[in-house]
Amino acid sequence: MSKNALRIAGVSVASALACGLAGPADAQLLTHKDLSLAMATTIARATIDACKAQGYNVSVHVLGREGQVLVAVRNENAGLATFENSMKKAYTARTFARSSGEFADGVKGNPNAGALFLTNITPARGALPIKIGNETIGAVGVSGAPGGDKDEACAKAGIDKVAADLK
Amino acid sequence: MSKTALRAAGISLAVAFACGLAGSANAQLVARKDISSAMALTMAETAIATCKANGYNVSAHVVGRNGEVIVAMRGDGTGPHTLENSMKKAYTARAQRRPSGDFGDAIKDNFTAGALHLTNITPARGALPIKIGEDTIGAIGVSGAPGGDKDEACAKAGIDKVANELK
Numbered sequence: 001m002s003k004n005a006l007r008i009a010g011v012s013v014a015s016a017l018a019c020g021l022a023g024p025a026d027a028q029l030l031t032h033k034d035l036s037l038a039m040a041t042t043i044a045r046a047t048i049d050a051c052k053a054q055g056y057n058v059s060v061h062v063l064g065r066e067g068q069v070l071v072a073v074r075n076e077n078a079g080l081a082t083f084e085n086s087m088k089k090a091y092t093a094r095t096f097a098r099s100s101g102e103f104a105d106g107v108k109g110n111p112n113a114g115a116l117f118l119t120n121i122t123p124a125r126g127a128l129p130i131k132i133g134n135e136t137i138g139a140v141g142v143s144g145a146p147g148g149d150k151d152e153a154c155a156k157a158g159i160d161k162v163a164a165d166l167k
Numbered sequence: 168m169s170k171t172a173l174r175a176a177g178i179s180l181a182v183a184f185a186c187g188l189a190g191s192a193n194a195q196l197v198a199r200k201d202i203s204s205a206m207a208l209t210m211a212e213t214a215i216a217t218c219k220a221n222g223y224n225v226s227a228h229v230v231g232r233n234g235e236v237i238v239a240m241r242g243d244g245t246g247p248h249t250l251e252n253s254m255k256k257a258y259t260a261r262a263q264r265r266p267s268g269d270f271g272d273a274i275k276d277n278f279t280a281g282a283l284h285l286t287n288i289t290p291a292r293g294a295l296p297i298k299i300g301e302d303t304i305g306a307i308g309v310s311g312a313p314g315g316d317k318d319e320a321c322a323k324a325g326i327d328k329v330a331n332e333l334k
């Protein structure tokens with residue numbers, strides 16, 4: 001190998017190392033799919049309707065990949081806390097990439113779990129992550145039904161409504 | 168008029184004054200109509216769809232009688248500030264009972280106006296009060312179009328969509 005070639009090889013290795021710190025080896029942009037407002041609205045409406053059909057008035061939040069609010073709906077017949085609670089449940093499901101109820105079960109025996117003391121985290125059942133395969137792209141949170149399992153069932157109905165498009 | 172009758176009349180007057188401060192003469196409950204979540208969803212979706220048709224991506228908020236968020240929607244492809252801005256515009260229109268832009272015009276030359284420094288108040292155009300006659304029952308705020316007047320046009324379309332039910 002010539003001296004020049006060696007130097008070029010050295011630069012390449014250095015570049016690769018430097019870029020490696022910033023992400024993938026080629027430092028290319030990340031490509032991912034995100035929820036549209038239309039899909040988030042469909043999820044929210046289907047969730048509310050599913051609970052309504054069972055006689056429950058619920059508030060709903062649909063959050064996106066970064067936990068940002070995509071759609072929020074306050075139910076006029078639900079308790080005041082339901083609006084906030086649906087957001088926190090959804091945020092919890094999004095960040096832990098599993099149902100907020102599973103998170104709750106996970107920390108049940110550990111009141112000092114650090115995660116419980118983070119902002120917007122709640123150990124209450126009623127939210128599900130929205131996934132494409134194993135990738136969590138958001139979450140839907142529900143509050144207002146008499147029991148987190150009932151909230152969660154409505155969240156599931158909301159996601160099921162758009163399941164065919166989650167790919 | 169007898170002395171007793173005079174006294175009775177005096178008491179009636181006193182009662183009428185006292186109750187007058189609290190509202191109706193008989194101190195009965197206040198009867199109000201409020202925006203339902205279904206109506207709020209229709210308004211927000213219509214506002215966003217109208218702006219979309221005009222070529223603008225916007226976020227929207229519908230707030231109720233007490234400025235509470237009934238529906239929040241983050242538009243696809245909008246700047247991250249638009250959700251907050253649409254809320255503040257709506258809150259301002261509700262609080263001021265006039266378009267947020269009219270409030271902005273009114274305090275244009277007075278940036279020490281006290282109202283400007285209240286929480287969630289903004290002088291930005293793009294929100295309209297939702298009224299039944301002269302009674303302001305909420306507001307709709309829009310943010311994301313290139314100009315508050317364009318935001319406001321979409322807010323108007325949202326209200327127009329349910330105009331027949333605002334009575």
